Amino acid sequence: MPFKTAIALILFFSFGNCVSNSKYDSLLKSYEESKLENQRILGEKEGLYKSLEELKRIQEETEQRIREYKGLMETFRSMIDSGKLKIKIIDGRMVVVLSSDILFPVGSAFLSASGTSAIREVTTLLASLEGKRFQIEGHTDDTPTGIKGYTNWELASSRALNVLHTMVKAGMPEVRISAASMGASRPAVPNISPENRSANRRIEIVIVPDLSNLPGMEELKKYSN
Template sequence: MKRIILFLFAVMAVSAWSSCVILSPKKYKSLLSKQDSLSKGWTESQQKNESLEGLIARLRKDTVGLSSALNDLKSRYSEMDSNYTKLRSNSSSEINKLSSDLKKREQRLKEVEEILRKRDEATNQLKEKLQQALLGFAKNGLTVEIRNGKVYVSLMDKLLFPSGSIIIDEKGKQALSQLADVLKQQPEINIAVEGHTDSQKITNLGQIKDNWDLSVLRSTSVVRYLTEVSKVEAVRMTATGKGEFQPLGPNTTAESRSKNRRIEIVLSPKLDELYDLIKQ
């Protein structure tokens, strides 16, 4: 466009020069007007050209920026896709591991439930055997019951000891001997002997200072008889004294105090198999 304008301007200049002698004022003014118009057009064309060149430069700059942003997004997408693939792989591995652990735990739970079922079955069988063996002593204050998965043989003190004594009488020895016959047939049973008293203060009992002493000494008397006379394995035995602090009822009447004075023989199945399973 620049060249065309220059060419036209040159043609007009030559034409004006060649005919300047014969041009009239009117034609001369017309030529000058055309020249001004062309000059103005030239100036506007230059301004538009500069504006277009500036626009092109900005577009090129924007293109470079967009290209850089696009490359950055592609890089991020590639990184995210890689992380997602790793995550899926890891998640699959974790799910498989959790599934395997869950199956193992379910298996262990079934084994524990089976052990506990066998324990409860053995406990019920033991209770029945003891009730049959000690049936003749029920009216003398002997009871057999199951509490918390254990068999409790409770003997009131009048069945075992004279009043205020720690020496087992003949009726008590007979009951303990029949109890020992059952216990010796159950080697998997642990035996705890607990002495209990009422809340009455001890008086005039010599070396026995208080209810703690009385409960412990009566408990050890029973353990000695079971182990030394009836030959129950001592390794299975435990002797403890509870004093007056685990009563069966209030110590407000002679009858309730009599129930609180007792020996409880607590029989619990050995659970070594269960403990070994829990440790795994």
């Protein structure tokens, strides 16, 4: 084979190999890029699926709370219509609000006969709400009691405890109920008129919310342990 021909063949095959290697590298790069893009898309799909599931869960919980509120309104409809109580959402909680002026004589922590009857009626209805727990909160206006060593904290506490004991006697299991004194610390309206002070003298029976299903609660449980 002539020398020039041999050189030409060597150059041809060397160039062919270079072209082949370059094409292989290009294909390999395209494959890796495609693989990364697929992983990104799968990650986005998984994130979107989780977001949709979370939105669905939130929507279901919202609908459940609305059903519970409507159900509570219907349960207490007769007492609401007669002006004995109100159902409100306070700080994200469902609350049964009863005026202390209806339940107690002025300045007293002892339930009147009509107040006892009202609490018994409320207890019967609340006890029928399966799986629910309740906290009785006593609230007063800012008028001093006039009794040395006996402030609005003590008055609110005594009223809340007397309501609690009456509810227990009426059939409410002790494990489902508790009491707290708020004194004059959480007025519903400013204490600037007799009407407002009357509104602030109240008993609130809070339906204790179940927080176990809140987002992140499982992680918090693990952390606390």
